[in-house]
Amino acid sequence: xxxxxxxxxxxxxxxxxxxxxxxxxxxxxxxxxxxxxxxxxxxxxxxxxxxxxxxxxxxxxxxxxxxxxxxxxxxxxxxxxxxxxxxxxxxxxxxxxxxxxxxxxxxxxxxxxxxxxxxxxxxxxxxxxxxxxxxxxxxxxxxx
Numbered sequence: 001x002x003x004x005x006x007x008x009x010x011x012x013x014x015x016x017x018x019x020x021x022x023x024x025x026x027x028x029x030x031x032x033x034x035x036x037x038x039x040x041x042x043x044x045x046x047x048x049x050x051x052x053x054x055x056x057x058x059x060x061x062x063x064x065x066x067x068x069x070x071x072x073x074x075x076x077x078x079x080x081x082x083x084x085x086x087x088x089x090x091x092x093x094x095x096x097x098x099x100x101x102x103x104x105x106x107x108x109x110x111x112x113x114x115x116x117x118x119x120x121x122x123x124x125x126x127x128x129x130x131x132x133x134x135x136x137x138x139x140x141x142x143x144x
Contacts, residue, residue: 023065
């Protein structure tokens, strides 16, 4: 039974990959992380991300045939939600989300954040949040 399920998943993946390959790919967003936060309920680790580690953790979102894909996370499909100064790409699999401040909305986001006395919108252009079991990894970064 397990082998049959694996075969079905493999065939579906191959079909989806082939259908995406026929459409042109447009990069919607690309960013490089600056900070990584790993959490697991009882523990929280914050680390600066630089150089090779930052390049390996790049965040890229593409649009292929009207679908948004988390390219750097196995092409997980996204749903786009636009609200105020933010574009939020939510993974249809429940794997996480990416929230982006488009360059033309940066000033509005910074002004809105000033009310809460927070500097996240000043320092960063995006947040990428991934759920791995009951743990999470969050990257804050800058647009490329």
